[in-house]
Amino acid sequence: MRVTAVxxxxxxxxxxxxxxxxxxxxxxxxxxxxxDDLRPALGCYGYQNxxxxxxxxxxxxxxxxxxxxxxxxxxxxxxxxxxxxxxxDTTHLYDFYSYWRxxxxxxxTLPQHFKESGYFTVSVGxxxxxxxxxxxxxxAPYSWSxxxxxPPTQKYKRKKVCPGPDGQLHENVVCPxxxxxQPLGSLPDIQSADYAVQFLQNVSAHSQAANQTQPFFxxxxxxxxxxxxxxxxxxxxxxxxxxxxxxxxxxxxLALPTIAWDPFTDIREREDVQALNISFPYGPVPKQFQLMxxxxxxxxxxxxxxxxxxxxxxxxxxxxxxxxxxxxxxDHDFSTCPELCCCLCSDRMVTWRAPGVGQVQQL
Numbered sequence: 001m002r003v004t005a006v007x008x009x010x011x012x013x014x015x016x017x018x019x020x021x022x023x024x025x026x027x028x029x030x031x032x033x034x035x036d037d038l039r040p041a042l043g044c045y046g047y048q049n050x051x052x053x054x055x056x057x058x059x060x061x062x063x064x065x066x067x068x069x070x071x072x073x074x075x076x077x078x079x080x081x082x083x084x085x086x087x088x089d090t091t092h093l094y095d096f097y098s099y100w101r102x103x104x105x106x107x108x109t110l111p112q113h114f115k116e117s118g119y120f121t122v123s124v125g126x127x128x129x130x131x132x133x134x135x136x137x138x139x140a141p142y143s144w145s146x147x148x149x150x151p152p153t154q155k156y157k158r159k160k161v162c163p164g165p166d167g168q169l170h171e172n173v174v175c176p177x178x179x180x181x182q183p184l185g186s187l188p189d190i191q192s193a194d195y196a197v198q199f200l201q202n203v204s205a206h207s208q209a210a211n212q213t214q215p216f217f218x219x220x221x222x223x224x225x226x227x228x229x230x231x232x233x234x235x236x237x238x239x240x241x242x243x244x245x246x247x248x249x250x251x252x253x254l255a256l257p258t259i260a261w262d263p264f265t266d267i268r269e270r271e272d273v274q275a276l277n278i279s280f281p282y283g284p285v286p287k288q289f290q291l292m293x294x295x296x297x298x299x300x301x302x303x304x305x306x307x308x309x310x311x312x313x314x315x316x317x318x319x320x321x322x323x324x325x326x327x328x329x330x331d332h333d334f335s336t337c338p339e340l341c342c343c344l345c346s347d348r349m350v351t352w353r354a355p356g357v358g359q360v361q362q363l
Contacts, residue, residue: 026213026215026323027118027119027215028215028323028324028325029215029216029217029218029320029323029324029325030114030119030215030216030217030218030324030325030327031218031220031311031312031315031324031325031326031327032110032217032218032219032220032326032327033219033220033221033222033308033311033326033327033328033329034079034126034127034219034220034221034222034329034330034331035221035222035224035225035304035308035328035329035330035331036075036126036221036222036223036224036225036226036330036331037075037225037226037227037330037331037332038225038301038304038330038331039330040330041297041298041301042055042056042059042301042305043055043056044056044059044060044064044357045064045066049243049298050298050301050302051238051298051302051305052301052302052305053305053309054305054306054308054309054312055305055308055328055357058308058312058326058328058357058359059357061359062326062357062359063357063359064357065357068329070082070330070331070332071087071088072088072094072332073332074094074095074096074332075096075129075226075331075332076093076095076096076129076133077091077093077094077095077096078331078332079127079128079129079133079331080093080100080128080129080133082110082329082331083109083110083111083127083128084100084107084108084109084110085107085110086100086104086105086107090104090105091103091104091105091107092104093133096129096131096132096133097132097133098132098133099132099133099134099135101135101139101142102135109139109142109143111123111127111139111143111144111217111219112139112142112143114217115142115143115144115145115217118214118215119145119214119215119216119217120145120214120215120216120217121143121144121145121216121217121219122144122145122146122149122199122216122217122218122219123138123143123144123148123149123219123221124148124149124192124195124196124199124218124219124220124221125149125150125151125188125189125192125220125221125222125223126150126221126222126223127148127219127220127221128143128148130150149192149195151186151187151188151189151190151191151192151195152184152191153182153183153184153186153187153188153191154188154223156182156183157188157228157230158171159171159183160271161175161177161182161183161230162174162175162177162228162230162272163177163178163181164271164272170271170272171228171270171271172228172270172271172272172273173227173228173229173267173270173272173273173293173296174228174229174272174292174293174295174296175228175229175230175231175296176229176230176231176232176233176235176236176296176299177230177231177232177233178232178233179232187230187231187232188223189222189223189224189303189304189307190307192220192221192222192223192307193220193222193307193310193311196218196220196311196314197310197311197314199218200218200311200314200315200318200320201314201318203216203318203320204318204319204320220311222304222307222308224300224301224303224304225297225300225301225303225304227266227267227270228270229293229296229297229299229300230300231296231299231300231303232303235299235300235302235303235306236295236296236299238298238299238302239295239298239299241291241292241295244291244294244295244298245294246287246290246291246294247290250290252282252283258281261281261282263280263281263282268280272289273289276289308328312326325359326359327357328357
């Protein structure tokens with residue numbers, strides 16, 4: 001049986017609410033991770049070559065959905081779908097260019113429901129798709145108790161910050177970096193994790209000082225492993241190119257309809273890809289660059305896992321884990337198409353599958 005990301009979230013939250021009724025902690029807190037373009041290429045899903053100890057531990061202690069699918073393999077409509085509980089054929093939103101409250105219906109969102117139920121709701125990083133898809137406000141004031149936080153370094157996403165072999169900086173798709181040399185000396189997901197950690201520290205301190213028991217719904221959205229693969233370069237060391245393998249069947253099916261192929265135009269805009277002079281629309285992509293793409297995706301995934309681990313460790317450190325349900329989902333898969341180029345807006349099944357794991361402490 002297939003389940004959707006909406007089902008994953010609903011089941012876990014229902015389970016925790018039942019636990020709270022019989023438990024001693026009152027209303028449970030919720031820590032909700034949303035990871036951009038995360039496919040189930042994780043240790044807990046059988047990918048032993050991918051280093052994801054924190055997500056693996058979360059899955060081992062909780063619930064892992066093996067057959068979870070999103071409603072569309074595009075960030076905006078997928079997030080609108082699982083955050084409103086409506087399928088795209090109800091919202092009629094299939095891209096990034098419309099706000100559901102004005103284009104589809106005044107639907108209550110998941111964080112809005114918690115907010116209206118007495119929760120303090122906080123958005124960190126990419127939770128709703130930014131821009132017009134969430135009314136340029138992350139659905140404020142409906143969904144969040146305070147203004148959504150977006151890491152300042154995200155504005156450098158399309159800047160020339162990737163060191164090249166020529167000693168110059170470029171805008172590349174594969175972009176391992178020295179974090180200290182980056183603008184503001186950080187990266188977006190590091191800043192988002194910093195903000196989430198600080199929030200948990202403040203919640204704990206405030207609760208102890210004022211006996212404040214208002215529960216929280218903390219949503220943390222990490223940008224990686226979405227392109228560009230910009231991550232601390234030490235994570236690349238975990239994946240030597242000599243250990244990376246090409247896709248088992250890198251050829252394009254002979255009967256593939258043209259409309260079913262994504263020519264990866266967004267990736268073609270990057271300087272390292274432009275230098276390859278790949279023919280349009282089918283390639284081929286040089287095998288060495290295929291390996292580098294796979295290496296970059298795995299390294300970016302491990303980098304994100306490390307940030308998930310930082311937030312989970314702080315949750316435990318502040319004594320909040322026992323009364324907090326933790327959910328982690330991907331907004332859709334990241335398809336490495338034949339010849340290893342990335343097709344996000346694809347109708348291939350691989351792009352619709354996403355990980356779904358969660359932990360309910362009191363059950």
